Every structure is written in structure tokens, then in C-alpha cells.
Amino acid sequence: MRILYHLPLSPQCRLVRLALSEKRLPCELMIERVWDKREEFIELNPSGEVPVLVEENGLAVPGARVICEYLDEAYPDTPLLGKTLAERVEIRRLVDWFETLFASGVTRNLLGEKVDKRLFGLGHPDGNALRAGYANMRFHLDYIGWLAESRSWLGGSSISLADFAAASHLSALDFIGDINWNKAPSAKDWYARVKSRPSFRGLLTDKVSGITPPAHYANLDF
Amino acid sequence: MRILYHLPLSPQCRLVRLALSEKRLPCELMIERVWDKREEFIELNPSGEVPVLVEENGLAVPGARVICEYLDEAYPDTPLLGKTLAERVEIRRLVDWFETLFASGVTRNLLGEKVDKRLFGLGHPDGNALRAGYANMRFHLDYIGWLAESRSWLGGSSISLADFAAASHLSALDFIGDINWNKAPSAKDWYARVKSRPSFRGLLTDKVSGITPPAHYANLDF
Structure with missing residues (x-):
């Protein structure tokens, strides 16, 4: 296996x-x-x-x-990186966006400070990092909302690795209750669509010792 | 064009x-x-x-x-990412290695502190960052040397994006005189082979205002 x-x-x-x-x-x-x-x-x-x-x-x-x-x-069935050269550029650009800009500006400042530091025994969260993380998150949720309003999915007309890269970061931050969805309605609508995919079920039933996700975490109609 | x-x-x-x-x-x-x-x-x-x-x-x-x-x-002629699935995994793994671990542990601490900070008007280099950068560089030069001794090129039997990713970071650090090649003979032999490719010529004639590279920078027999 x-x-x-x-x-x-x-x-x-x-x-x-x-x-x-x-x-x-x-x-x-x-x-x-x-x-x-x-x-x-x-x-x-x-x-x-x-x-x-x-x-x-x-x-x-x-x-x-x-x-x-x-x-x-x-496993080329169900391609996740797009078909045409231009689609593949845009999808990889967005994966890179979430794996570098979002990861360093938001995820590291919030999940890194609150969870990773504890796991690695590196002490308490730093207040400046948390503030920067929340501020950066607002910018990124706006960008996601803007993309979701302009296209069917973040990377273009089909769901792709761009959506899953964004949703993987957001789902981990949502698990620790760090996302205020009410302030980002377009991003929330898009996330609800990704979250309702059968592929998402495994993530929604994750258990992590010492952390209880908020009630809306596993709720498809949040 | x-x-x-x-x-x-x-x-x-x-x-x-x-x-x-x-x-x-x-x-x-x-x-x-x-x-x-x-x-x-x-x-x-x-x-x-x-x-x-x-x-x-x-x-x-x-x-x-x-x-x-x-x-x-x-432009699939002259493939740079390998042919078999296993080759492509290994080459991409090493590109990722240099673009994340080497970039954050070495390049950011040395080139970032000495050059980028000046360009962005962010003040003087931080001594702790420089020390960490040099220490991390020794580890990475050893790893490059070990790979170069075990294989024809870093990613396998053919030259690939793995070699160019490593060489692009090292060439920029070499430009500011930050590499002590004498302490890393195997990495030096491999770098001399990459540096002698015709594709490298453009990098060796680069001019940057305010920085004079060391004499060995453009020398193929350094």
C-alpha cells in the first residue's frame, strides 16, 4: 500500500x-x-x-x-495542473503564491507561532508575528475573493491545484479558529465549494491532541 | 523578442x-x-x-x-528535469532543496543581509545572520560535494536543473566573495564543470554597480 x-x-x-x-x-x-x-x-x-x-x-x-x-x-487522469501551457502557468503561479507568500506571511505567523512552536518546544507565540499574520490574511482573503469572483475557480475554469493549495492553508488555519469568514464573503463562498468536495472529508474529521476546532470547521454550511 | x-x-x-x-x-x-x-x-x-x-x-x-x-x-528539446519519473522526482527534490533550505539558510543570510538590505534601504547586515549563513553554507557545500562524488551530476547521470539551481545560488554568493572554495574541494570541482558551460558565460560578465567580484569569479580555472 x-x-x-x-x-x-x-x-x-x-x-x-x-x-x-x-x-x-x-x-x-x-x-x-x-x-x-x-x-x-x-x-x-x-x-x-x-x-x-x-x-x-x-x-x-x-x-x-x-x-x-x-x-x-x-497518474494523468483527473489532471490538477491544467491543460494548456497558459493554464499551467497560472495554476503553478498560484500554487507558488500560496506556498511562498501566504505560507511565510500568514501560516508561519499564525499556525507556526501557535502550534509549531509548542510542538518543537520553542516557547510562546510572539505578539508581533500574530498581528502581522492577521493583517496579511486580510489581504490574501481579498485576493482569493477577487479571483473567485472573476473565474469559476481560483486558477481558471476548472478546479485545480491552485484551489487545493489555498484551501489546504485555510483549512489548517480554520482548524485553530483563526479565520473570520464573515469579513470575506466571496472567499467564504469559494471555500464552501471546495470544502464540499468528497476529497475534503478526510481533513474535516482530523483529530489533533490538545486542539479542538471551532464548531464551524467541519460544517459544510458554515 | x-x-x-x-x-x-x-x-x-x-x-x-x-x-x-x-x-x-x-x-x-x-x-x-x-x-x-x-x-x-x-x-x-x-x-x-x-x-x-x-x-x-x-x-x-x-x-x-x-x-x-x-x-x-x-521547449522539450534539451530536457532539464530528467526523463524517468524517478529522475524527475530527484531533480525536483534538489531544486526544492536549493530554493527553500539553501535560499533561506544561506542566501538570505548573506546576499540578503549584504546586498538586498542596501537596495531596499533596510540598514546594515546583522552579524548573527551572517554567522548563521556561513555555518549553513559549510553544511550545504558538504552535501553538494557528497552528491558530486556519488553521481556524475547533482541530480543523476545528466546535467539538470538541480545543478543549475545550486550553481545559481553559489554564483551569486561567489560574486560577493562569500565562498571559501578551498574548504570544499569536491563542490569546487563540480562547480568548475558547471561554470565552464557556454550557458554560464552571461553570468560571468555581469556588472553590478558598487560591487566588484573577486578575481576568481569569472576565472574558469579558479
Whole structure:
């Protein structure tokens, strides 16, 4: 059986879970406590980070974007990166946007300060980081809302990895109750559409010790 | 004519210049002073960052990795991402390694502190960042040396985007005289092989106002 080494609240792991599920590729989820720096895991991925996908033939594929590119090449049914060159540029641009700008400006400042710091024993959240994270989030929710109003889905006319990259970050932040959806109606409408996909079900039933998600987290009609 | 908006010392721009040159795709280089936040440029790339490639048909392709994936799809002669699925995983893993771990641990701490801070008017280099950058560089040069001893090229048996991603960061750091090659003989031998490619010539003749590269920078037998 295919194995995904992951952490439940990692947006990068969530992105891969969504991609696997959209492509109907069954997979066993194994939680990897990366802070333990397990030797066998470092051999699979020298960077020591999740996600890492291990195929039945033994091929280890590390890193969310590397895995998603691999999945679209190895299992081209249900393409997630678009068809034409221009579509693929726009979808990859947005994946890059969420994996760099959103990740460093929002996710690291909120999830990183509130959850990762505790897991890695690095102390309490920094107030300046939290304030910056919330301010940056408003900008990004506006951008998502604007894209969702201009197109059927974030990356174009079909749902794509752009939507799943955005939704994986937002779903992890929603789990810790950090999103004020009422202030971002267009982004909320788009997120409700992504959240109602069957591929999302696994994320909505995640349990994380010590954190209780808000009531609306798993509610499709939030 | 194809246009690349770039900055000479940006490793990401250097990576794209190498990829274009390896594929023999002519291109006009336009320096973009991103700190001016020029409106027409933000329209090409909402993140406001270089590199951005604009094709003759008007297609704007922003971001080094997005551009390189695009180039390998649009111009598949001289493939830079490998052939088999396993090769492509390993090459993309290493590109990701240099674009995230090396970029944040080394390039940002050295080039970011010494050059970018000055360009953006953000003050003097931080001593702790410089020390961390040099320490991280030693680890990465060892890893590059180990890869270069185990394989013909960093990503496998052929030269690939993995080599160019590593070399683009190292060439920018070499320009500001920040690499002690004598302490990393295997990495140095590999870099001498990459540096002697015709595609590298453009980088070696770069001029940057206010910075004079060390004598060995453009020397193929350094």
C-alpha cells in the first residue's frame, strides 16, 4: 500500500492528501513526528520534513510540490495542473503564491507561532508575528475573493491545484479558529465549494491532541 | 523578442537565464528595480518579484520554478528535469532543496543581509545572520560535494536543473566573495564543470554597480 508520512495540521501534507483523494489514489496515512529526527525517515527525505509519499515500488517522493508534479505525471487522469501551457502557468503561479507568500506571511505567523512552536518546544507565540499574520490574511482573503469572483475557480475554469493549495492553508488555519469568514464573503463562498468536495472529508474529521476546532470547521454550511 | 525581467544577483533570475541559455532560447534581459513597485510590472506579476518571462505572444510567466517547468513543457528539446519519473522526482527534490533550505539558510543570510538590505534601504547586515549563513553554507557545500562524488551530476547521470539551481545560488554568493572554495574541494570541482558551460558565460560578465567580484569569479580555472 502507498504510504504518506504526514502531520495533520501541515498545509503541505493537506495539499497532498487532497491531490491523492481527487485522483482516487488510496493511501495509508502515517503521522511522522519530525521533531524526533528519526533516522529511517531522514533516509527517505534528507530535509527531514513532511510530506513524504512512498509508492508501493519503494519510490520515495518528498515535498508537496514535488509530490503533486509527480502525481500529475504518473497518474494523468483527473489532471490538477491544467491543460494548456497558459493554464499551467497560472495554476503553478498560484500554487507558488500560496506556498511562498501566504505560507511565510500568514501560516508561519499564525499556525507556526501557535502550534509549531509548542510542538518543537520553542516557547510562546510572539505578539508581533500574530498581528502581522492577521493583517496579511486580510489581504490574501481579498485576493482569493477577487479571483473567485472573476473565474469559476481560483486558477481558471476548472478546479485545480491552485484551489487545493489555498484551501489546504485555510483549512489548517480554520482548524485553530483563526479565520473570520464573515469579513470575506466571496472567499467564504469559494471555500464552501471546495470544502464540499468528497476529497475534503478526510481533513474535516482530523483529530489533533490538545486542539479542538471551532464548531464551524467541519460544517459544510458554515 | 522574448523578454526576461530580472536582477543580476538574484539566484532565481540566474537559474532562468541558465535554463534559457541551455535551451538556446534567445532573450532580451531587462533589469527590473522591483523596489520601485512599477505598476505595469505588478500587472505582469502580482507578487512584484523577479524573474518574469514574457513570451513574444504576450504570455507572462512569473517565478523561477514556474518558468522552468513552463520552458521544459514548451521547449522539450534539451530536457532539464530528467526523463524517468524517478529522475524527475530527484531533480525536483534538489531544486526544492536549493530554493527553500539553501535560499533561506544561506542566501538570505548573506546576499540578503549584504546586498538586498542596501537596495531596499533596510540598514546594515546583522552579524548573527551572517554567522548563521556561513555555518549553513559549510553544511550545504558538504552535501553538494557528497552528491558530486556519488553521481556524475547533482541530480543523476545528466546535467539538470538541480545543478543549475545550486550553481545559481553559489554564483551569486561567489560574486560577493562569500565562498571559501578551498574548504570544499569536491563542490569546487563540480562547480568548475558547471561554470565552464557556454550557458554560464552571461553570468560571468555581469556588472553590478558598487560591487566588484573577486578575481576568481569569472576565472574558469579558479
